[in-house]
Amino acid sequence: QQPAPLEPLGHPDAGLQSAVGEEAEGARDESPGEGTMTENNFWLKKIEISVSEAEKRTGRNAMNMQETYTAYLIETRSVEHTDGQSVLTDSLWRRYSEFELLRNYLLVYYPHIVVPPLPEKRAEFVWHKLSADNMDPDFVERRRIGLENFLLRVASHPILCRDKIFYLFLTQEGNWKETVNETGFQLKADSRLKALNATFRVKNPDKRFTELKHYSDELQSVISHLLRVRARVADRLYGVYKVHGNYGRVFSEWSAIEKEMGDGLQSAGHHMDVYASSIDDILEDEEHYADQLKEYLFYAEALRAVCRKHELMQYDLEMAAQDLASKKQQCEELATGTVRTFSLKGMTTKLFGQETPEQREARIKVLEEQINEGEQQLKSKNLEGREFVKNAWADIERFKEQKNHDLKEALISYAVMQISMCKKGIQVWTNAKECFSKM
Amino acid sequence: MSGGPPKGLPSTGPHSLLDMPHPLAGSSSEEAVGGDSTPSPDLLMARSFGDKDLILPNGGTPAGTSSPASSSSLLNRLQLDDDIDGETRDLFVTVDDPKKHVCTMETYITYRITTKSTRVEFDLPEYSVRRRYQDFDWLRSKLEESQPTHLIPPLPEKFVVKGVVDRFSEEFVETRRKALDKFLKRITDHPVLSFNEHFNVFLTAKDLNAYKKQGMALLTRVGESVKHVTGGYKLRSRPLEFAAIGDYLDTFALKLGTIDRIAQRIIKEEIEYLVELREYGPVYSTWSALEGELAEPLEGVSACIGNCSTALEELTDDMTEDFLPVLREYILYSDSMKSVLKKRDQVQAEYEAKLEAVALRKEDRPKVPADVEKCQDRMECFNADLKADMERWQNNKRQDFRQLLMGMADKNIQYYEKCLTAWESIIPLLQEKQEAK
Numbered sequence: 061q062q063p064a065p066l067e068p069l070g071h072p073d074a075g076l077q078s079a080v081g082e083e084a085e086g087a088r089d090e091s092p093g094e095g096t097m098t099e100n101n102f103w104l105k106k107i108e109i110s111v112s113e114a115e116k117r118t119g120r121n122a123m124n125m126q127e128t129y130t131a132y133l134i135e136t137r138s139v140e141h142t143d144g145q146s147v148l149t150d151s152l153w154r155r156y157s158e159f160e161l162l163r164n165y166l167l168v169y170y171p172h173i174v175v176p177p178l179p180e181k182r183a184e185f186v187w188h189k190l191s192a193d194n195m196d197p198d199f200v201e202r203r204r205i206g207l208e209n210f211l212l213r214v215a216s217h218p219i220l221c222r223d224k225i226f227y228l229f230l231t232q233e234g235n236w237k238e239t240v241n242e243t244g245f246q247l248k249a250d251s252r253l254k255a256l257n258a259t260f261r262v263k264n265p266d267k268r269f270t271e272l273k274h275y276s277d278e279l280q281s282v283i284s285h286l287l288r289v290r291a292r293v294a295d296r297l298y299g300v301y302k303v304h305g306n307y308g309r310v311f312s313e314w315s316a317i318e319k320e321m322g323d324g325l326q327s328a329g330h331h332m333d334v335y336a337s338s339i340d341d342i343l344e345d346e347e348h349y350a351d352q353l354k355e356y357l358f359y360a361e362a363l364r365a366v367c368r369k370h371e372l373m374q375y376d377l378e379m380a381a382q383d384l385a386s387k388k389q390q391c392e393e394l395a396t397g398t399v400r401t402f403s404l405k406g407m408t409t410k411l412f413g414q415e416t417p418e419q420r421e422a423r424i425k426v427l428e429e430q431i432n433e434g435e436q437q438l439k440s441k442n443l444e445g446r447e448f449v450k451n452a453w454a455d456i457e458r459f460k461e462q463k464n465h466d467l468k469e470a471l472i473s474y475a476v477m478q479i480s481m482c483k484k485g486i487q488v489w490t491n492a493k494e495c496f497s498k499m
Numbered sequence: 500m501s502g503g504p505p506k507g508l509p510s511t512g513p514h515s516l517l518d519m520p521h522p523l524a525g526s527s528s529e530e531a532v533g534g535d536s537t538p539s540p541d542l543l544m545a546r547s548f549g550d551k552d553l554i555l556p557n558g559g560t561p562a563g564t565s566s567p568a569s570s571s572s573l574l575n576r577l578q579l580d581d582d583i584d585g586e587t588r589d590l591f592v593t594v595d596d597p598k599k600h601v602c603t604m605e606t607y608i609t610y611r612i613t614t615k616s617t618r619v620e621f622d623l624p625e626y627s628v629r630r631r632y633q634d635f636d637w638l639r640s641k642l643e644e645s646q647p648t649h650l651i652p653p654l655p656e657k658f659v660v661k662g663v664v665d666r667f668s669e670e671f672v673e674t675r676r677k678a679l680d681k682f683l684k685r686i687t688d689h690p691v692l693s694f695n696e697h698f699n700v701f702l703t704a705k706d707l708n709a710y711k712k713q714g715m716a717l718l719t720r721v722g723e724s725v726k727h728v729t730g731g732y733k734l735r736s737r738p739l740e741f742a743a744i745g746d747y748l749d750t751f752a753l754k755l756g757t758i759d760r761i762a763q764r765i766i767k768e769e770i771e772y773l774v775e776l777r778e779y780g781p782v783y784s785t786w787s788a789l790e791g792e793l794a795e796p797l798e799g800v801s802a803c804i805g806n807c808s809t810a811l812e813e814l815t816d817d818m819t820e821d822f823l824p825v826l827r828e829y830i831l832y833s834d835s836m837k838s839v840l841k842k843r844d845q846v847q848a849e850y851e852a853k854l855e856a857v858a859l860r861k862e863d864r865p866k867v868p869a870d871v872e873k874c875q876d877r878m879e880c881f882n883a884d885l886k887a888d889m890e891r892w893q894n895n896k897r898q899d900f901r902q903l904l905m906g907m908a909d910k911n912i913q914y915y916e917k918c919l920t921a922w923e924s925i926i927p928l929l930q931e932k933q934e935a936k
């Protein structure tokens with residue numbers, strides 16, 4: 061199995077160079093813990109990653125029940141500059157759930173990055189000949205390619221490629237899961253509810269992100285629709301081709317009772333058989349196109365996640381500013397003696413009597429401390445927010461270019477497939493016509 | 500009968516069977532009965548065919564009261580059977596220009612029949628008349644009646660279920676027109692049928708209905724007698740060659756039926772494929788509206804799929820209109836041939852029965868009564884006609900199917916070529932470097 065060069069699906073003419081070693085403009089390395097930088101040496105070499113094999117395994121799951129799963133072999137090679145020879149440096153087995161773990165980790169620690177998606181968990185958009193079974197060899201094969209593509213995408217991303225956990229994913233078979241969990245990333249994750257809440261209540265999000273979120277929703281919808289219809293188209297096309305195979309049989313039977321016409325009919329029938337069987341390869345090739353579309357269907361989700369993160373941060377910021385403003389107001393009121401805002405303290409004061417000046421002083425002091433703290437927080441939140449916007453937008457621009465390039469390539473390869481199919485059709489029917497002419 | 504198996508008899512032309520010298524009679528006619536050579540001129544001259552010449556360029560019999568037992572075999576040998584080039588043709592018939600007629604009682608379609616001929620049977624060199632389907636139906640019945648030993652080409656189906664098929668749709672009318680044209684052309688090409696009097700009237704008469712009314716009077720006595728051959732006789736066995744023809748026709752019809760079903764299935768699948776394509780293309784358009792740099796490429800793909808859809812629709816229309824009807828016609832054709840075979844069987848059965856009856860009577864002189872002789876004659880004529888027609892049919896069938904199947908292949912090639920052009924033209928568009936928006 062030839063290891064794929066360090067370019068994901070749809071980059072036919074990219075070189076071996078990994079995108080590492082280049083400092084992305086303004087990129088902030090947000091990976092946790094120390095030790096990340098030390099691993100950078102690894103990344104200055106060119107590397108090749110491949111998911112070269114898939115193997116069925118049985119084992120015991122967390123509930124000590126027997127299960128069957130597929131394991132994938134990941135091989136990493138370093139490429140010597142001078143002679144282009146590659147040396148196998150690492151090789152280990154991972155299953156799909158570990159890929160998922162890696163990705164979830166990346167999502168938490170790189171919320172400003174459009175994180176490459178994994179191939180689908182379950183087979184969807186299948187046309188009838190394709191199996192929806194996860195253990196089906198064709199599905200496993202397409203998944204293997206998809207997983208390889210995922211790793212290549214991550215490895216060629218200027219920021220993600222430097223992540224230590226990613227490095228360990230490729231190099232440390234045992235204990236990797238524990239290492240990831242030790243980062244505590246699950247705790248850092250924003251709850252979905254929180255994110256949804258923010259979406260509804262944020263007042264001043266960056267318009268670009270709002271538009272982008274809308275775009276990602278539409279993109280998801282249109283690609284889903286496209287994939288569904290494409291599957292039906294494939295189904296129908298299959299039917300058309302296969303029925304022609306019946307001509308082969310009947311022409312053969314008919315030729316048996318004919319004298320002059322017999323040969324022509326018989327040989328034409330053979331071409332009809334060829335025609336009917338040609339559809340299998342044609343549709344297999346088209347699955348590749350469908351996979352390319354699927355990748356961007358899932359990418360749309362990743363895009364939306366970045367937008368939501370912005371909304372969340374902005375909402376957080378707005379809440380903090382609101383809170384600060386309200387505290388300042390309280391402070392002012394206490395200082396001047398006017399009560400404009402409602403406060404519990406004010407309420408209790410009314411009920412239980414005016415507080416003493418000392419008490420008031422104490423309260424003002426507390427508030428002033430809080431205000432100070434709040435101002436610091438607001439400042440850093442603001443900074444965070446602006447950094448996020450800047451970095452996220454940079455990655456989004458990078459993503460846009462990648463998307464445009466990849467999808468154009470996908471469309472071109474789809475057109476090429478159609479052209480090939482048409483040419484085959486012309487060939488077969490021309491052959492058949494010639495046989496008929498000899499009747 | 501002396502001599503070997505009955506060979507083709509000389510043509511009786513317009514004369515009734517009674518005038519013809521019996522095969523067993525004079526020796527001069529026996530020579531003619533024998534070999535495959537052209538008959539001696541004096542034999543032909545011996546028959547007075549009136550003022551008209553017998554030997555016409557394509558060897559047909561003059562129009563007039565045609566004898567049902569007329570053997571075409573002699574004339575076939577004179578005729579150039581494979582005159583595909585049409586240069587020896589002297590009769591051309593075309594069906595075109597369908598028109599709808601709306602009357603109080605009914606609505607119907609008429610077709611213009613144009614005839615061009617140098618034959619003496621036609622008073623004018625050119626005719627143009629209008630006929631409707633029921634006129635064709637009448638003609639066919641008349642031909643079957645008057646030429647029972649010959650294979651009459653089939654007509655397209657008479658009845659169409661109202662509501663399922665639109666009798667007045669362009670496609671239906673065009674399909675029918677082509678079939679009617681083919682029907683008349685096949686008769687035109689037939690050395691005996693093309694001289695049939697009813698055919699002539701069909702092509703030329705201004706008022707066909709008037710002629711139809713006097714139809715009965717023109718039946719010849721012999722025609723009637725052949726028509727009245729009852730089915731009361733049981734055939735012992737079909738001669739090998741006719742049994743072979745029968746078997747062939749059975750298998751042939753079966754295979755055609757299968758091909759018809761396959762073709763229908765293909766069209767059905769193609770139409771369902773088309774339905775999906777018509778939804779598929781526009782989705783790319785919808786997507787294009789969301790995009791910047793990808794907008795043009797996506798729109799291009801959408802248009803491309805649209806072109807392919809149109810091409811596919813054209814293919815299915817062609818197959819429905821041109822391929823299926825011709826296929827079905829041939830099934831009808833082989834059915835016609837089978838019924839002619841059966842009629843032949845009847846004639847043979849009658850002859851054999853009568854012969855047996857004679858043998859049983861045990862007379863001292865083996866005198867063959869006249870009516871048995873007539874039967875034998877009839878049978879031999881019939882056999883000859885049928886064999887000749889079968890041969891012609893086989894040849895035409897080969898040409899027709901060659902053309903039909905090549906046409907089918909052609910339509911598919913054209914479909915793929917249209918799609919190929921569409922996809923190839925889009926490649927440069929896809930590869931174009933877009934200006935930054």
